[in-house]
Amino acid sequence: MERQLIRSERRGKVALVRLASDNTLNPLTDALIDALVLAMQHIESDPAVHATVLTGSERAFAAGADIVAMSKLDYATAFSEDYIGRNWDHFRALRKPVVAAVGGYALGGGCELAMMCDIVIAARNAMFGQPEIKLGIVPGAGGTQRLPRAAGKSTAMLACLTGESLTASEALACGLVSKVVEPEVLVEEALRIGEQIARHSxxxxxxxxxxxxxxxxxxxxxxxxxxxxxxxxxxxxxxxxxxxxxxxxxxxxxxxxx
Missing domain, CATH: 1.10.12.10 (Lyase 2-enoyl-coa Hydratase, Chain  A, domain 2)
Structure with a gap:
């Protein structure tokens, strides 16, 4: 399952991890997050790797959570099974730096996953947003907590209360991302930054x-x-x-x- 959903390779002291669902929008299913956490834990235990670049497809970093699965949940199940927290919380415990290379859509859980990374590099075609309000639900993986810390209260309120997306240039202006590059050099630039980090102690x-x-x-x-x-x-x-x-x-x- 991991090989189907996550592709991981080494570039010297930097690991390149790609979300590789059959769906190029990379919906963040439980299976995909489980596979991602497992891949990241392997990287954590490898002393030869000092940093990781996390990216998605050309179409989307990740366009959101698994709405099909969520639509079937009730409160008792979501709470008792700790939906999202069960596996997502392992990601925030990672000790090694993670650079997100975001191209295309990073919406809902995709935006939240990017914000869980330590540095965010965006392609010029990237779109960030927390559209959960359109589904009648509150963001569940940090959208109301990390977004105001990264972009400020007003921008976070606008994004979360309207569901409107931020362009890459808007995300750069508010501090959500560190740098905007052309899509064709996105991964290379993220790897360059990862390599800059990885050469140190x-x-x-x-x-x-x-x-x-x-x-x-x-x-x-x-x-x-x-x-x-x-x-x-x-x-x-x-x-x-x-x-x-x-x-x-x-x-x-x-x-x-x-």
Whole structure:
């Protein structure tokens, strides 16, 4: 099942993971999310991989959740089976950086999945949105929580309350994405960024991701203390000694990831 729904390959220290449903809109079925989580967990356990690029088809990163399956749910089933939370929550626990390469539609769960990634690169034809209100339901994988943090309250309210989509340029202007590129170079640009990340010390990469994520979960004072302790702890790393020696010696660092 994983081979049918997810395609994964290595590009040096970067993993390229592609949502590859038979439906090019990549509806986020339970089976697809299960396969994605399994692929990402394999990457997490591979010390040779430092970063991941996640992308979809040319038509869509992912155009939303599995509406057919959702239409059959009742409250008791959704709650008791922890629908969405059961498998999606594993994705937000990933420690290694994930770069989303978004082309075409990223709507509903697709937009939420992109926002769960650490960096979002968009093709010029990308469309982002939370159209759940049109289905008579509230976003369920972070649309009302991550979107205001990324794009601000007003933009999030507009998207969630009207169901209107954001173009790639609008998403860039409000901070939802980091960069907009032409569709034909989308994956290559995301891989380039992944490779930039991956050339550095893995313990430091993990620490930086953890620190940035902590900024959304704590006060400024607590976040600054957390950052300072990670900064101090870094002086125990062999990579810190190598990085500073390389800088002073005007050479490229050879990190050992310890």
């Amino acid at each position: 893995l313990p430091v990469i993990l620490a930086i991701k953890e620190a940035v994520n902590r900024s959304f979960e704590s006060s400024l004072a607590e976040g600054l203390l957390f950052e300072r302790r990670l900064f101090h702890a870094g002086f125990a790393l062999a990579d810190q000694k190598e990085g500073m020696a390389a800088f002073l010696g005007r050479r490229n660092a050879a990190f050992s990831n310890r």
